[in-house]
Amino acid sequence: MSSPSTMTPNNEDHHLFDDLLDLTSARTADHDLHYLTSLRAAYPSLIITAIPTSNIPLLSFASSGHATATLDKETDSFASWRGYVGPSANARDGALAESVHFGKYGYVWKGEEFTVWIVDGVQYVGKERGRGEHPLGPSGGTDALIKAVGGWLLDDVVWVYDGYWYQDKKLYAEVSKMEWSKVILDEGMKREIQQAADKFFDSKDAYDDLGVPWKRGLLFHGPPGNGKTISIKALMHGLLSRRPHRIPTLYVKTAPREYNIKDVFDQARRLAPCMLVLEDVETIVTPSTRSYFFNQMDGLEDNSGLFVVASTNYLDRLDPGLTSRPSRFDRKYLFPLPNEHERTLYCEFWRRKMAEKGEVKFPEKLCPAMAHITNGFSFAFLQECFVASLLSLIHQESNGDKKKDDLEKYELWVAFRKQADILRKEIRNDELNGQQTRDEGAAMFGYGGGSGLGMGGLSLRGPGVGVAGGQNMPFGKQLAAVDQTLQQFRVVDEGTPRLPVGKGRYINSAAWEER
Numbered sequence: 001m002s003s004p005s006t007m008t009p010n011n012e013d014h015h016l017f018d019d020l021l022d023l024t025s026a027r028t029a030d031h032d033l034h035y036l037t038s039l040r041a042a043y044p045s046l047i048i049t050a051i052p053t054s055n056i057p058l059l060s061f062a063s064s065g066h067a068t069a070t071l072d073k074e075t076d077s078f079a080s081w082r083g084y085v086g087p088s089a090n091a092r093d094g095a096l097a098e099s100v101h102f103g104k105y106g107y108v109w110k111g112e113e114f115t116v117w118i119v120d121g122v123q124y125v126g127k128e129r130g131r132g133e134h135p136l137g138p139s140g141g142t143d144a145l146i147k148a149v150g151g152w153l154l155d156d157v158v159w160v161y162d163g164y165w166y167q168d169k170k171l172y173a174e175v176s177k178m179e180w181s182k183v184i185l186d187e188g189m190k191r192e193i194q195q196a197a198d199k200f201f202d203s204k205d206a207y208d209d210l211g212v213p214w215k216r217g218l219l220f221h222g223p224p225g226n227g228k229t230i231s232i233k234a235l236m237h238g239l240l241s242r243r244p245h246r247i248p249t250l251y252v253k254t255a256p257r258e259y260n261i262k263d264v265f266d267q268a269r270r271l272a273p274c275m276l277v278l279e280d281v282e283t284i285v286t287p288s289t290r291s292y293f294f295n296q297m298d299g300l301e302d303n304s305g306l307f308v309v310a311s312t313n314y315l316d317r318l319d320p321g322l323t324s325r326p327s328r329f330d331r332k333y334l335f336p337l338p339n340e341h342e343r344t345l346y347c348e349f350w351r352r353k354m355a356e357k358g359e360v361k362f363p364e365k366l367c368p369a370m371a372h373i374t375n376g377f378s379f380a381f382l383q384e385c386f387v388a389s390l391l392s393l394i395h396q397e398s399n400g401d402k403k404k405d406d407l408e409k410y411e412l413w414v415a416f417r418k419q420a421d422i423l424r425k426e427i428r429n430d431e432l433n434g435q436q437t438r439d440e441g442a443a444m445f446g447y448g449g450g451s452g453l454g455m456g457g458l459s460l461r462g463p464g465v466g467v468a469g470g471q472n473m474p475f476g477k478q479l480a481a482v483d484q485t486l487q488q489f490r491v492v493d494e495g496t497p498r499l500p501v502g503k504g505r506y507i508n509s510a511a512w513e514e515r
Helices: 016-024 031-042 058-063 140-154 169-175 187-201 204-210 228-240 258-271 290-298 340-355 366-372 379-393 411-424 429-434 475-488
Strands: 046-052 068-071 079-085 095-109 112-119 122-128 158-162 165-168 215-221 249-254 274-278 306-312 331-334
Touching: 031 046, 031 112, 031 122, 046 140, 058 068, 058 095, 058 140, 112 140, 122 140, 158 169, 158 258, 165 169, 169 228, 187 215, 187 228, 187 306, 187 331, 215 228, 228 249, 228 274, 228 306, 249 258, 258 274, 258 290, 340 366, 340 379, 366 411, 379 411
Parallel strands: 158 249, 215 306, 215 331, 249 274, 274 306
Antiparallel strands: 046 122, 068 095, 079 095, 095 112, 112 122, 158 165
16 A cells, blocks of 8 residues: 555645634734735735625626626636536536636726626726826726616525525526516406506505505415416516516515514615515414514515515405405415316417417317316316327327217327316315305416415526525525536636636625615
């Protein structure tokens, strides 16, 4: 067996531990002051501005195409961690990755040139001093860049709360696809929900004239899988598309403790006017948090500009103080199981969708027949019936026989009826007999199944930007959360993605303190 002396070069005079001890045993050290002083002395013509990476990620901004960042290894050193990241949803293989601890970059934004040094979690930005600017700053050019990156971070996002706040661009992308024109709903009910939101945000003066608080609440209820979530998404799309000013949307995934509820409402008040979505509200308003939630909804705090939309599959589980008091939820909307007409409309949607493919025969007369045999099905079950039927037809060859029954000659009808029989067994008798239906109810063009805004492959655990309201989280979790939020902006340096681990200092980037 080889001895240590033969495995590595022998240098008895060097001990790495001595270096470690020397660097970490000082009374105190503020490295930031050392770096600022050094850079200002070396570049007297530049204004040096220190910017936390966790607050304003300049390289991420550049990697998204809004600026250019060129690594300079000729005039300064470079230090990083190299590692491996596993495969993503769109790739089979993982890749090498890199986390930069020290690097110098030439940075260009809108024709303006900057020099950027990255040291651990801080970016030191050098910009030529303009006329009338003090050598110690601030720099007008750097401030403009900070505002541009900040606006980019806050643009096209939905705020999501899951124990802490983060901004989700993936959720925004999904919401942006959902317009009211893609939601089948009783026209009167659809118009009323739309107008409730639009009129609220256009009527602050009217509320003030009446001397009543400018706040409103809607409660969507009914059995699962019948359009509550997709209607919320359509509402979100409409408000995020308003001009000239978008209405921020906040989605609460979980808030099990009183301090979580405080975080939620504090953030909503900061961003007001805004829409606050409390999906599956029965998991948020529990016996242990009920009184505190009520106080946050209509207590002494100023909730001006809050438009609260909650949903539940179990109205009977909610406290009457939540469902029966107008100052909390002013209107309730029922989303029942679809009747036969609505199921026919949903089948027609699938017929139009499949017509684009043209691979399966789907005549119009199948729609009412399919609706007739799916009594008691929610739209989620109807979608599963279509998906399972189409999957069963893949690679299945037609036997070419002519059936006596006019419908039996269509393979889709045979497969659909079979899947409907299977799914019917999964629906409990009490759901079939006890769930409400009505002549005019809610339906939708597409349903991804499941609960929450994660339906249809939409995950609320996707990356976002920034963290706020996380003061109650363990510090280690805060660091992990901040690092996770920056993963959507994988900075590519020489073709290498960012390594999702790091060191250095982070700050807790707040939401807009002032809009």
